[in-house]
Amino acid sequence: MKKRSNRVGLNRPLKKLLLKMKLTFAIFLFCLVSVSASTYSQVTRLNISLSGNNMVDVFKEIEEQSEFYFFYQREDLKDLNNISVNVQDATITQILDEVLSGTNLSYKIVDRYIIVKQEGSDFGETLLQPDQQKGVRGAVTDNKGEFLPGVTVLIKGTSQxxxxxMDGKFSFSEIPEGAVLQFSFIGMKTQEIAVGSNLVVNVSMQEDAIGLEEVVAVGYGTQKKVNLTGAVSAVKMEEVLGDRPVTSLGAILQGSIPGFTASSSAVPGGGNNFNIRGLESINGGAPLVLVDNVVFNDLYLINPEDIESVSVLKDASSAAIYGARASFGVILITTKKGKRNEKLTINYNNNFAFSRVDNLPELASPSDMIKTLQDGGYSSIWSGQNIETYVGLLQDYISNPQNYPLGWTEVNGTKYFLKQTDVMGDMFETSWKQNHNISVQGGSEKINYRISVGYTDEDGILVSGKDAFTRTNVSSYVSGDITPWLSTSMDMKYNSGDKRYPFLDGSSELGIWKTNLPSYHPDGMLPYGTDGQEYLVMTPANVISMAKASKSVSDDSRIFSRTELKPLKGLSAILEYSFQLSMNDYEAYANYFQVHQGLAESIKPSTSTDPFTTSRSSTRYTTINAYANYSNTFNKLHNVSLVAGYNQEYNDYRYIYSQAYNMISNDLPSLSGTNGATPSQTSDAYSQYALRGSFFRANYNYAQKYFIEFNGRYDLSSKFPKDYRSGFFPSVSAAWNMANEPFMKGAEKVISQLKLRGSYGTLGNQDIGNYGYLPTLPVVDGQWIYNGVEPQTIGNMRMVRANYTWEQVNTINGGIDFGFQNQKLTGTFDIYQRNTIGMLGPGEELPAVAGATAADQNAADMETNGWEFSLNWKGNAGEVKYGLGFNIYDSRSKITKYKNETKLLSAPYYVGQEIGEIWGYVADGFYTESDFDETGALRSDVVSIKGVTSHVGDIKYKNLMDNETSVNIIDQGDNTVNDPGDRTIIGNSRPRFQYGFNGNAEWNGLGLSFILQGVGKRDAWIGGNIKFPMSDQYGTVYKDQVGKIWTPENSTNAFYGRIYENAGSSQGANQRASDKFLSNAAYLRVKNITLSYNLPASILQRIHLKNVKVFFSGENLFTFDHLPSGIDPESLGWTYPHYRTLSFGINLNL
Known part of the structure; x- marks a missing residue:
């Protein structure tokens, strides 16, 4: 493990300078605000033109045009209707004198607050009078000017x-110097206000953006969540990332959005896989991922700390504006950019993490393994060790280990390993990861900016530290108003990643080991080869330590500019341009080394040709977006929003590859450092594609009750023949928000939102190769020798279809959004059907004389049905604020059209197939002695397995189907759906009922959060040695298999069929896919638990910081499943394992 020292800080003179600058700026700002407050009411001029309105409408109009805020009692205004006022360039006193003339109302203006009351009433006086005590008092109102009872008011950093x-008032008799008041109320934004020298603090609470006013990203713009008609989900990165020790976007988003599946490789720097609403197409496919409106594919390079929010567009109506690329949903990533009128903020956070594998295959002990082989009838193992001798030696070793100081012995020239070792565990070590981020952001009235730098250094869990990943992210954003009607912005990002991983030649034989092989090699204490030279034993730890590490360096640079013109009120024209250059350099060397096989006297080389490989690729990607937005409200009831524009993309990819063999130097491999024994190889590739599209979106809603939206896009793609490149993809959606209907009056406090949604749309899929429509000629090796070499030549032309075109995706979606108790409880439910039509699949068969296989054509269809549900609750329990969230979704896909008339099960698909089907046999116990006659043959009335001679203790299967040629015989029939023999559908490998559960709580600066994630139903056929003991000649025995193998003495408690020496005889039939050995892959994983603490204001003031948070976090802490040890439920295989991570860190705000 490498040790690193990192020091982040400022020297003392610089600290003092920054402090003086901050104090000077604060004094200047205070003076400026004070002067502004005293003159605002005198200099502000308003234009009010209303006719026949009530007094409340007049006050609202004034508030909309100014910063004034009214306090009043509704009872005083209830009879003041039919008011008309028409003033131009008037002060607030002139307007109020006019509208209140002839009433018994008076007013009082203090700063920007206006109290309107009955003559002689003392309403509001207490809000404006200083408290004589050493404390503070005030009142809290909502955005309608009405007082709010039950608002929690805390002195931040204390328990007070x-x-x-009931009148919205509060008071504290004593407060500490520099106190900050924190106001929180369900459905409202939490606010923090510094008391300073004020004795009166009045607060106007605004609706929480998490509720009805939340704005989410949609195609080429944003919308209020309450106005959405399509299926859109959004999360804020600060809520799902928090302080977790995770640098992969897929791992962060997993389980957070219904209908959305995110996963990432556990390998450092591994990629991300996203899926929206189940299987996309039989040809693959993935959601379109856009970062600030531009495609971004190498998501492992993006820094999650730079992300503001993620929106997922799930149905055709929300995604149709992206047309050909959005057939399987869209993921919109919005990055942080700083805000207007935001003070300069410097943020630094770090995260230090330790990881360790906690789910490894548990191998049987040497004595249990050899005893199992003895019980199974083994006389010796493949490497020559006699079983009876082995059993005796192990028994003696257990009783007298001092007699075998080396942990092994030799009998008649054959080695017997006796000592228990941890072959699996020895290949892993505790890994170390650190993550640092620093950002500077702020803004004024006309400019906002953000600059950030991130650094990640992650060691993997394999020994020797050869699996590692480092990432550097630099981001710079600035936006400014050139004039009141013209603004521009520039966003520049640089991302670099360096991945390392141990590399072996693909033809290497180094992959066989036993539980009783030592993973270490003390000098002079291990076996020697027949040549007398000492070799390391072939264990995973030794192989990993000796292998060289491959190196993959990726660099991604992006420039994104945006110019916005606002010629008219409500109208904006936007031009966006981006250029992205992505490069990758790869280098790998399968170095030559030798290891001792261990059990057998055999020396294994790591490679025969020790190839050295280098490659370089580059991608240049250019995007132009030009579009206009228009929005307006007519008569306060008719809300219209329009978007129309043009999109153009161009992608240029280049690749070059070289490989040389037989290196002269094992330490300095190079393309020129070969001895020439094996010819070097080179190749290259290049491709381009272009896309052009015009798009539109039209929204209309009446009185926030009835909504309708139209989306459409016309695309041209270079990936199809000239006459089939175009496609038009429209959609329509509508919604009805019943909560705003007159018949719902009086129920607002109970039902705050109740909206029904429906949508239908069509999308296209261009996620295929760039030149699939062109008849290409492959370069192949010749079948003859010329001048001592095998020449290359041109193979047969690939046939293509002239009408090769888009896959089409039609989606219908219905949903409901609801909110209760002022958005304390919110939720959504959606149900959908997606039909993928014209998927590329096998075409009509051609006669043999054609000399080529049939071209793929748009000849396959698939239907996907699913639903999703989410529920969230936010509340207070005394001084504890908490939130809970739950989401779940399910989908199933079936083939409705495919070229496989006979429904062969050996073909990839057939009509009626549910994707993920697992076919297998139905186990019916074991063959017993009563199943055989006196000659040892199976009785005629007992089922037999075709081509297999079964014995007592073998697995017996049920006879599910007979025909004229197969009676009481277990076979595959014609291997078709109609005649599958004795197989049936025993399970399904697709995950069902995927769910996530999260929660958080906060009290006096202490924070606690958790994330759970899992799959409710899934079947898995795993097979192999990890499922079956001694599954092949070189197999082994796992701990949970001991004592479960059929033997004559263990016939009643057996789970596995009998085993045979070197896995021969009928053992293969005992390992067939069957319901008996099908694994339940459902699981629940505790993804994260985080505990944090924010330092109180009293300490922050002394150290001149805005905020300091320290935290401790754990990732992948516990997993509950039904799988064999060592099998992770997400990967369902013995691959690079997921690991448990513990971390700590700090977050500082200057």
Whole structure:
């Protein structure tokens, strides 16, 4: 493990300078605000033109045009209707004198607050009078000017708090110097206000953006969540990332969005896989991922700390504006950019993590393994060790280990390993990861900016530290108003990643080991080869340590510019341009080394040709977006929003590859460093594609009750023949928000939202090769020798279809959004059907004389049905704020059209097939002695397995189907759906009922959060040695298999069929896919638990910081499943394992 030292800080003179600058700026700002407050009411001029309105409407109009805020009692205004006012360039006093003339109302203006009351009433006086005590008082109102009871008011950093009374008032008799008041209320934004020298603090609470006013990213714009008609889900990165020790976007988003599956490789720097609403197409496919409106594919390079939010567009209506690329959903990533009128903020956070594998295959001990082989009838193992001798030696070793100081012995020239070792565990070590991020952001009235730098250094869990990943991210964004009607922005990003991983030649034989092989090699204490030279034993740890590490370096640079013109109110024209250059350099060397096989006297080389490989690829990607937005409200009831524009993309990819063999130097491999014994190889590739499209979106809603939206896009793609390149992809969606209907009046406090949605749309899929429509000639090796070499030549032309075109995806979606108790409880439910039509599949068969295989054509269809549900609750329990969330979704896909008339099961698909079907036999116990006659043959009335001579203790299967040629015989029939023999559908490998559960709580600066994620139903056929003991000649025995193998003495408690020496005889039939050995792959994983603490304001003031948070976090802490040890439920195989991570860190705000 490498040790690293990192020091982040400022020297003392620089600290003092920054402090003086901050104090000077604060004093200047205070003076400026004070002067502004005293003159605002005198200099502000308003234009008010209303006719026949009530007094409340007049006050609202004034508030919309100014920063004034009214306090009043509704009872005082209830009879003031049919008011008309028409003033131009008037002050607030002139307007109020006019509208209140002839009433018994008076007003009082203090700063920007206006109190309107009955003559002689003392309403509002207490809000404006200083408290004579050494404390603070005030009142809290909602955005309608009405007082809010029950608002929690805390003195931040202390346990002192109160709640507002029925009149919205609060008071503290004593407060500490520099106190900050924190106001929180369900459905409202939490606010923090520094008391300073004020004795009165009045607060106007605004609706929480998490509720009805939340704005989410949609295609080429944003929309209020409450106005959405399509299936859109959004999360804020700060909520799902928090302080977790995770640098992969897929791992962060997993389990957070219904209908959305995210996963990432556990390998450092591994890629991300996203899926929206189940299987996309039989030809693959993935959601379109856009970062700030531009395609971004290498998501492992992106820094999650730079992300503001993620929106997922799941149905055709929300994704149709992206046309050909959005057939399987869209993921919109919005990065952080700083805000207007935001003070300069410097943020630094770090995360230090330790990881360790906690789910390894548990191998049987040497004595249990050899005893199992003895019980199974083995006389010796493949490497020559006699079983009876082995059993005796192990028994003696257990009783007298001092007699075998080396942990092994030799009998008649054959080695017997006796000592228990941890072959699996020895290949792993505790890994170390660190993550650092620093950002500077802020803004004024006309400019906002953000600059950030991120660094990640992650060691993997394999010994020797050869699996590692480092990433550097630099981001710079600035946006400014050139004039009131013209603004521009520039976003520049640089991302670099360096991945390392141990590399072996693909033809290497180094992959066989036993539980009793030592993973270490003390000098002079291990076996020698027949040549007398000492070799390391072939264990995973030794192989990994000796192998060289491959190196993959990726660099991604991006420039994104945006110019916005606002010629008219409500109208904006936008031009976006981006250029992205992505490069990758790869280098790998399968170095030559030798290891001792261990059990057998055999020396194994790591490679026969020690190839050295280099490659380089580059991608240049250019995007132009030009579009216009228009929005307006007519008569306060008719809300219209329009988007129309043009999109153009161009992608240029280049690749070059070289491989040389037989290196002269094992330490300095190079393309020129070969001895020439094996010819070197080179190849290259290049490709381009282009896409042009025009798009539109039209929204209309009446009184926030009835909504309708139209989307459409016309695309041209270079991936199809000239006459089939175009496609038009429209959609329509509508919604009805019943909560805003007159008949729902009086139920607002119970039902805050109740919206029904429906949508239908068509999308295209161009996620195929760039030149699939062209008849290409492959370069192949010749079948003859010329001048001592095998020449290359041209193979047969690949046939293509002239009408090769888009796959089409039609989606219908219905949903409901609901909110109760002022958005304390919110949720969504969606049900959908997606039909993928014209998938590329096998075409009509050609006669043999054609000399080529049939071209693929748009000849396959698939139907996907699913639903999703989410529920969220936010509440207070005294001074504890908490939130809970749950989401779940399910989908199933079946083939509705495919060229496989006979429905062969050996073909990839057939009509009626549910994707993920697992076919197998139905186990019916074991063959017993009563199943055989006196000659040892199976009785005629007992089922037999075709081509297999079964014995007592073998697995017996049920006879499910007979025909004229197969009676009471277990076979595959014609291997078709109609005649599958004795197989049936025993399970399905697709995950069902995927769910996530999260929660958080906060009290006096302490925070606790958790994330759970899992799959409710899934079947898995794993097979192999990890499932079956001694599954092949070189197999082994796992701990949970001991004592479960059929033997004559263990016939009643057996789970596995009998085993045979070197896995011969009928053992293969005992390992066939069957319901008996099908694994339940459902699981629940505790993804994260985080505990954090924010330092109190009293300490922050002394150290001159805005905020300091320290945290401790754990990732992948526990997993509950039914799988064999060592099998992870996400990967369902013995691959690079997921690991448990513990981390700590700090977050500082200057």
């Amino acid at each position: 708090g109160t709640v507002t009374d």
